[in-house]
Amino acid sequence: MEQIFSKLNFLTNGEGLTDITDDLNLFIQKSNFHSGIFSLTLLHTSCSLTINENADPNVLKDLENFMKSIVPYNCYESLSKDRETVYYEHSQEGEDDMPAHIKTALNNTNLSLSFQKGKIVLGTWQAIYLWEHRFNPKERSISVHIIGEKSSSSYNNE
Amino acid sequence: MEQIFSKLNFLTNGEGLTDITDDLNLFIQKSNFHSGIFSLTLLHTSCSLTINENADPNVLKDLENFMKSIVPYNCYESLSKDRETVYYEHSQEGEDDMPAHIKTALNNTNLSLSFQKGKIVLGTWQAIYLWEHRFNPKERSISVHIIGEKSSSSYNNE
Amino acid sequence: MEQIFSKLNFLTNGEGLTDITDDLNLFIQKSNFHSGIFSLTLLHTSCSLTINENADPNVLKDLENFMKSIVPYNCYESLSKDRETVYYEHSQEGEDDMPAHIKTALNNTNLSLSFQKGKIVLGTWQAIYLWEHRFNPKERSISVHIIGEKSSSSYNNE
Numbered sequence A, B, C: 001m002e003q004i005f006s007k008l009n010f011l012t013n014g015e016g017l018t019d020i021t022d023d024l025n026l027f028i029q030k031s032n033f034h035s036g037i038f039s040l041t042l043l044h045t046s047c048s049l050t051i052n053e054n055a056d057p058n059v060l061k062d063l064e065n066f067m068k069s070i071v072p073y074n075c076y077e078s079l080s081k082d083r084e085t086v087y088y089e090h091s092q093e094g095e096d097d098m099p100a101h102i103k104t105a106l107n108n109t110n111l112s113l114s115f116q117k118g119k120i121v122l123g124t125w126q127a128i129y130l131w132e133h134r135f136n137p138k139e140r141s142i143s144v145h146i147i148g149e150k151s152s153s154s155y156n157n158e
Helices: A021-031 A057-069 A097-106 B021-031 B059-068 B098-104 C021-031 C059-069 C097-106
Strands: A003-009 A016-019 A033-042 A047-053 A076-078 A085-087 A110-116 A125-133 A138-150 B001-011 B018-019 B035-040 B047-053 B075-077 B084-086 B110-116 B128-134 B138-151 C004-009 C018-019 C033-044 C048-054 C075-077 C085-087 C110-116 C127-132 C137-152
Touching: A003 A021, A003 C004, A003 C033, A016 A057, A021 A110, A021 A125, A021 A138, A033 A047, A033 B001, A033 B138, A033 C110, A047 A057, A047 A097, A047 A110, A047 B021, A057 A097, A057 B075, A057 B084, A057 B098, A076 C059, A085 A097, A085 C059, A097 C048, A097 C059, A110 B035, A110 B110, A110 C110, A125 A138, A125 C018, A138 C033, B001 B021, B001 B110, B021 B035, B021 B110, B021 B128, B021 B138, B035 B047, B035 C004, B047 B059, B047 B098, B047 B110, B047 C097, B059 B098, B059 C075, B059 C085, B084 B110, B098 C004, B110 C033, B110 C110, B128 B138, C004 C021, C018 C059, C021 C033, C021 C110, C021 C127, C021 C137, C033 C048, C048 C059, C059 C097, C127 C137
Parallel strands: none
Antiparallel strands: A003 A138, A016 A125, A033 A110, A033 A138, A047 A125, A076 A085, B001 B138, B018 B128, B035 B110, B035 B138, B047 B128, B075 B084, C004 C137, C018 C127, C033 C110, C033 C137, C048 C127, C075 C085
16 A cells, blocks of 8 residues: 555636546546545635536536525525524625635535546546635645555556 | 455435445455445435434434425525525436435535444444435445455454 | 554534644644544534634634524424425434534534645645534544554654
8 A cells, every 4th residue: 555645726617516527537547546545635615525416517507506595695594483684794705705615514625535447436427526616716726645556557648 | 454345235215314334334344354444435416425313213304304495396495685496407307306416415425434343433323324315216336445454363244 | 554543532612613623633643643544533413523714713603603594493494485394303402402413414524634744634724623513512522543654753742
């Protein structure tokens, strides 16, 4: 067993989900590891990592709509009987600031994936997404860490 | 340190939570590993993995009710001030289709557990559940992956 | 690669978030590991682990408010069109009992972190929180498990 640490950077398009599965697999293959654990930590608190459907773009649209509806900008209504309106106290960076932190808390910052033959083990319909919760495009970094076994012969990295 | 990869299949009963703790422990014991990391990836996007209370069945009923209330079928109301009604665009497989993807995003697909003496480290009141979010019973697969140390002598697997 | 298992205990202040990042880093340094995976399992079902913003205390206040608003005590309103009121069936330990289990399900019990040079890999604005969902202060235990490489020379543990 050996380990390797690195960092991958992604430029998001503002609010929405970006499929990063291929980039993650490429990193594994370039690192020349065959099989092991691939641990991801997204180094931010206003975007998240999620695994979801990879086929119909409407799934991503519905996911995005749901998150926006349950964590609205500016203020939201409580689900308690009195339906009080709650305002965010933290809003230094704008109306998308605090909702982004909440969406992150409802989702994941940290994934510990398995890989075999240089490829993350996923179901047929699964992809790994970087989910941007801020309005504007941002550069986002993921700490990547492999513990596993190296390939006896190199992969082609073209 | 050694590693092993496999897949476990479960038949769910349709919507609801199935306790899979014993099956997971049995896999560890049969694999003859003593201690290490047990990494689970549920290979689907309409069911999830969760750790919760193992004693009162009403906890599971309340969890299920909550998820259904916050991610209703067909459409839902926003928590923003105007309380707009939002419809799902993705509904090819029926009214339980998109809500299942959202429930999965709010829960986990991926767990990285620790085990010692052939048993997952959990609190007294914890169990690991496979949470089916579709109406009908489905066969669900979990990718299982161990990195750890083997037992010097075999466990009894009766 | 070597591994070590232990347990860390924390006394919470009742509802709210406690930053445990320094305690976790201290454990790594005392264990004399240099780099590897740091796997955490919170051994309870009414509190959770989360990674979020470490700078403005209002972020934690807003997170807490949001969770309370979306998972109210006693009963809550559904987001479906009829807005039915839903009551919890599980309430043996009081009105904060079942909401605590639901908040835990919406958050994390299990994190698999990376560490280098004896320190968890996190972004500048990230901290790891133990999130208590019960009213009263509680003693909470986290199972901690390291797989990694030991330092060639000891850290100073003062």
